[in-house]
Amino acid sequence: MMTKTNWLKSAIIFCFVVIALLGGRLSTAQKAQVETAGQKFKSIKVLNDMPADQMGKVMNMFSASLGVDCKFCHTSNDGDYEKEGIEHKETARKMIKMVFDLNKSQFNGRPEINCNTCHQGISHPQPSFPLGEAKPAARRPSQPEKGPTADAIVAKYEAAIGGRSNIDKAASRKITSKRVEPDGKTSEPETIWLKAGKYRADLAYGKYVVTELFDGTIGRKFGNGSPIELKADEAEQIKREAELMSGVPLKTIYPRLEFRTVERIDGKEVNYFIGTTTGNVRERLYFDVASGLLVRRTVSTPTVFGGFLYQVDYADYKDIGGVNLPTTIHYAVPNMSWTRRISNVSTSDVDDAIFVLPVKK
Numbered sequence: 001m002m003t004k005t006n007w008l009k010s011a012i013i014f015c016f017v018v019i020a021l022l023g024g025r026l027s028t029a030q031k032a033q034v035e036t037a038g039q040k041f042k043s044i045k046v047l048n049d050m051p052a053d054q055m056g057k058v059m060n061m062f063s064a065s066l067g068v069d070c071k072f073c074h075t076s077n078d079g080d081y082e083k084e085g086i087e088h089k090e091t092a093r094k095m096i097k098m099v100f101d102l103n104k105s106q107f108n109g110r111p112e113i114n115c116n117t118c119h120q121g122i123s124h125p126q127p128s129f130p131l132g133e134a135k136p137a138a139r140r141p142s143q144p145e146k147g148p149t150a151d152a153i154v155a156k157y158e159a160a161i162g163g164r165s166n167i168d169k170a171a172s173r174k175i176t177s178k179r180v181e182p183d184g185k186t187s188e189p190e191t192i193w194l195k196a197g198k199y200r201a202d203l204a205y206g207k208y209v210v211t212e213l214f215d216g217t218i219g220r221k222f223g224n225g226s227p228i229e230l231k232a233d234e235a236e237q238i239k240r241e242a243e244l245m246s247g248v249p250l251k252t253i254y255p256r257l258e259f260r261t262v263e264r265i266d267g268k269e270v271n272y273f274i275g276t277t278t279g280n281v282r283e284r285l286y287f288d289v290a291s292g293l294l295v296r297r298t299v300s301t302p303t304v305f306g307g308f309l310y311q312v313d314y315a316d317y318k319d320i321g322g323v324n325l326p327t328t329i330h331y332a333v334p335n336m337s338w339t340r341r342i343s344n345v346s347t348s349d350v351d352d353a354i355f356v357l358p359v360k361k
């Protein structure tokens with residue numbers, strides 16, 4: 001005879017089986033729904049099965065690996081990408097096939113080999129070997145027997161940026177900054193507003209204003225008030241910068257924080273942690289061993305050629321109204337980089353209406 005608890009157990013197990021089956025079926029259905037490059041683009045011969053939304057990332061990885069702009073394989077830098085009869089584009093197709101075949105036959109399908117493995121920023125790599133005696137790789141810092149705990153790293157970081165009560169006091173802020181382009185000379189003015197975890201940044205390219213917004217739900221982007229479509233990882237990064245600039249507790253952003261190793265960045269030792277968000281996004285976080293400050297954060301978004309890396313470097317921390325803020329923030333992805341330079345911060349009460357968009361001015 002089935003007891004009450006046994007019946008309950010079977011019911012629960014039955015539910016799990018149904019959920020597992022549905023889950024399995026759902027994910028296959030979802031997989032089938034992912035638009036491929038072959039479906040979306042006009043002239044695809046080898047990247048047919050790649051998810052279409054990886055195209056931009058992959059093309060930037062090609063350019064960065066070869067040290068060239070789009071024109072090297074296409075006829076221009078801004079369009080006509082489907083045009084055929086271009087020698088470098090044809091060579092690139094052979095190279096793509098070679099890379100896929102190598103990873104499949106030698107590395108169980110893992111994307112271990114990519115364009116940069118051989119090219120390293122050069123379009124036409126020459127066969128060569130290092131000259132002279134073999135040099136051992138740079139020595140890694142000595143590793144502790146047991147790294148710092150998540151609680152210890154969080155406490156040290158919070159103290160380093162000014163302490164919880166100061167951070168909470170400065171919850172409402174208006175920041176003046178600029179976006180400096182890679183040439184180091186060109187820049188665009190930017191205004192950032194923060195309030196209780198909400199964030200808005202207006203970047204002015206002359207009369208064209210690009211707005212990044214996080215209103216507590218999802219990261220969004222606008223061009224002169226009209227929505228700009230974002231990939232999931234791009235929306236996530238707007239949210240992340242909003243959270244970090246607002247001083248949201250690290251444990252809220254990353255419920256799981258795990259120590260990995262001690263590394264070195266610019267000659268300084270850093271504690272390298274993996275932070276996992278509630279949405280299961282994994283980020284690498286590097287905390288200066290001496291000061292406890294966050295100096296680097298990287299996120300890797302998968303593509304058919306391996307991870308597309310997004311790296312943020314936080315530098316020049318300055319005490320502004322009791323809160324220690326990074327005033328130089330450098331962003332880099334393959335083929336693109338820019339710097340946010342903060343010049344002024346005022347802790348004034350920001351009007352809630354600022355976070356309601358689209359706004360037509």
Ligand code: HEC
Pocket residue numbers: 041042043044045046047048055059060062063066068069070071072073074081082088089090092093335
């Ligand atoms: C090293 C060569 C190379 C570089 C550099 C390169 N591409 Fe491509 N691109 C290709 C190849 C090859 C294809 C076609 C892939 C295929 O046949 O599956 C392609 C296809 C495309 C397509 C799809 C066109 C269509 O409708 O069929 C777009 C869009 C594109 N590239 C954009 C860019 C952009 C933007 C850049 C610069 C950031 C760039 N590419 C840099 C080689 C390159």
Ligand code: HEC
Pocket residue numbers: 062066088089091092095096099113114115116117118119123124125126
């Ligand atoms: C195993 C090493 C290796 C890998 C991996 C590799 N390449 Fe190459 N690639 C070369 C070599 C070597 C040359 C020069 C060949 C020659 O001299 O004919 C070359 C040449 C090229 C050229 C022609 C450049 C010119 O100036 O004529 C293009 C375009 C190119 N590669 C694109 C790519 C792309 C895109 C990828 C990644 C999908 C890639 N390669 C991956 C080794 C590699």
